[in-house]
Amino acid sequence: MIASRKPAWIADVTVQSAFPRREVARKSGLHGALLFPLLASSGVNGVIELLSDSVLAPDEDLLRLAGALGIEIGLYIERKRSEEELRRQKEAAEEANQAKDRFLAALSHELRTPLNPVLMWACATAQDKTLDDDMKEGLRMVCRNVEMEARLIDDLLDLTRIARGKLQLNLQPCDAGALLQHALEIVRSQLTGKNLHAALDLQASNHEIMADATRIEQVFWNLLKNANKFTPENGEIVVRSYDAAPGVLAFEISDSGRGIDPALMPKLFTAFEQGIRGGGGLGLGLAICKAIVQMHGGKIYAANKPDGPGAVFTIELIAVADRGVNAPLTSRAEAVPWRTLRILIVEDHGHTAAVMSSLLKREGHDVLSAPTVREALDILRSRKLDLLVSDLGLPDGNGFEVMRELAKISDAKGIAVSGYGMDEDIQRSSDAGFSAHLTKPINVQELQETIQRVTSET
CATH class of the missing domain: 3.30.565.10 (Histidine kinase-like ATPase, C-terminal domain)
Incomplete structure (x- = not known):
C-alpha cells in the first residue's frame, strides 16, 4: 500500500499472512480492515488502519473517501512539521543574532578600553604650552588616529543598529x-x-x-x-x-x-x-x-x-532655510563658576584610572580612586562626594550598584564610562541614575565638558 500510495481494503486480516498484525487482530476478534496512506508532497507521512470485528466486502466509495481523507491529513501533518521547523530556525537565528550582538559588544569593549588612557593622555598633553609645535602636532596626530580607530569599532556596532532598525538620529x-x-x-x-x-x-x-x-x-x-x-x-x-x-x-x-x-x-x-x-x-x-x-x-x-x-x-x-548657522548647534550647559570637586573614580583598568586621576587632579579636583565595587562603596559611605565617575564592568560587580547606593545617601551626580556604547547600554546607565554615559575612548575635553554640564544641573 505504501508503495502504491493508494488505500487498501482487506476483507479478513486473520487469513492474510502478509498482514503484520494478524495474530493481534485474531486474538482481539478483528477481521475487516481499511488502510489508507497519509500523502503529502514530501511522500507518505504515515498510515491509518481502521479495523472491524466483521468480515467486510470492499466498498469503493469508502476507499475513495479514505484516499481523499489521507491526503488532507497528510498535508496537515506536513504543514505542521514545516511550521515547527520554521519556528526552530527562527529561534536559532534569533539566538545567533543575540550571540553576535553580545560578541560585538564584548569585542568593542575590549578594543576601546586600552585606547582610553592613550587618547586622554595624548589630548591633554597636546595642550601643554611648553611643548614645541612638532611635538604638539605629533600628539594631535595620535589623538586623531585613536579617534579613527574608535570610529572603525563604531562601524561594527552601527551596522548592527541599522540591521535591527535601532539607529537613532539627533536632528x-x-x-x-x-x-x-x-x-x-x-x-x-x-x-x-x-x-x-x-x-x-x-x-x-x-x-x-x-x-x-x-x-x-x-x-x-x-x-x-x-x-x-x-x-x-x-x-x-x-x-x-x-x-x-x-x-x-x-x-x-x-x-x-x-x-x-x-x-x-x-x-x-x-x-x-x-x-x-x-x-x-x-x-x-x-x-x-x-x-x-x-x-x-x-x-x-x-x-x-x-x-x-x-x-x-x-x-x-x-537644505533648510539659511539662518546663518556656521557650525553644528549643540545644547551646552550654561557656564558656571569653576569649583573644586571631590570626585570618586571607579575603574579597574589601571592605566585608565591613573591617567584620568592625574588629569582631574591637574584641574584642581580632589580625586579618590577605587578598582572594585566593595572599595567604592566603602569610600562613598565614609566620604562626602560631589561626583562619581564609574566604569560599568568591575571585577566584583558593576557600576550600576555603586550609582544606586550613591543615590540613596547623596544627591551627587554620576557619569558612566564604559567600552559598551549600544543604545540599550546608555539606557541602562540612565535607569541606574547616571546623568551621562561616555563611551570609551574619551578625550579630556569631552570629560571636562561632561563634568561641567552634569555638576551644573539642578
Whole structure:
C-alpha cells in the first residue's frame, strides 16, 4: 500500500499472512480492515488502519473517501512539521543574532578600553604650552588616529543598529560645510603622508541642513577615508558642493585613484562588499553611509570619472532655510563658576584610572580612586562626594550598584564610562541614575565638558 500510495481494503486480516498484525487482530476478534496512506508532497507521512470485528466486502466509495481523507491529513501533518521547523530556525537565528550582538559588544569593549588612557593622555598633553609645535602636532596626530580607530569599532556596532532598525538620529540645524571641513581635518595627516593634494570648493548657496551632525560627519569621514585609501601617492582629492536643485544640497568627493570595478558597482553599498577586489578593510563604511544618508531623506551615488581614472561619490541632502548657522548647534550647559570637586573614580583598568586621576587632579579636583565595587562603596559611605565617575564592568560587580547606593545617601551626580556604547547600554546607565554615559575612548575635553554640564544641573 505504501508503495502504491493508494488505500487498501482487506476483507479478513486473520487469513492474510502478509498482514503484520494478524495474530493481534485474531486474538482481539478483528477481521475487516481499511488502510489508507497519509500523502503529502514530501511522500507518505504515515498510515491509518481502521479495523472491524466483521468480515467486510470492499466498498469503493469508502476507499475513495479514505484516499481523499489521507491526503488532507497528510498535508496537515506536513504543514505542521514545516511550521515547527520554521519556528526552530527562527529561534536559532534569533539566538545567533543575540550571540553576535553580545560578541560585538564584548569585542568593542575590549578594543576601546586600552585606547582610553592613550587618547586622554595624548589630548591633554597636546595642550601643554611648553611643548614645541612638532611635538604638539605629533600628539594631535595620535589623538586623531585613536579617534579613527574608535570610529572603525563604531562601524561594527552601527551596522548592527541599522540591521535591527535601532539607529537613532539627533536632528538639529547644522552647517554641512563645516562638518565636511572638520572631517577633512581628521584625515589631513593621512593625506599629507601620501602627499595628496586636497582641493575644497564649496559653491553651494546654502549649506544648512537639519541633521544629526555626528552622523553626517561620519559619512564625510568615510568617503574621504576611502578616497585617501584608493588614491596613489601624489594624487588629488577634490571636494566640492553645489546646488543640485532648489532645496537640494549636493556634495561631490572625487579622487584620482583606479576607480571602481564595474563588476562590483551593483554591490558597492552592500555590507562587506568593496569597490575594488583585495582592497582591504571590512567593507562596512559605504553601507553605513547609505543608511545614514537615506535616514536623512537624502541620496548617495557612486560612479567612475568619465574623463580619467578615479571615482566620484555624490551625496544629496535636503537644505533648510539659511539662518546663518556656521557650525553644528549643540545644547551646552550654561557656564558656571569653576569649583573644586571631590570626585570618586571607579575603574579597574589601571592605566585608565591613573591617567584620568592625574588629569582631574591637574584641574584642581580632589580625586579618590577605587578598582572594585566593595572599595567604592566603602569610600562613598565614609566620604562626602560631589561626583562619581564609574566604569560599568568591575571585577566584583558593576557600576550600576555603586550609582544606586550613591543615590540613596547623596544627591551627587554620576557619569558612566564604559567600552559598551549600544543604545540599550546608555539606557541602562540612565535607569541606574547616571546623568551621562561616555563611551570609551574619551578625550579630556569631552570629560571636562561632561563634568561641567552634569555638576551644573539642578
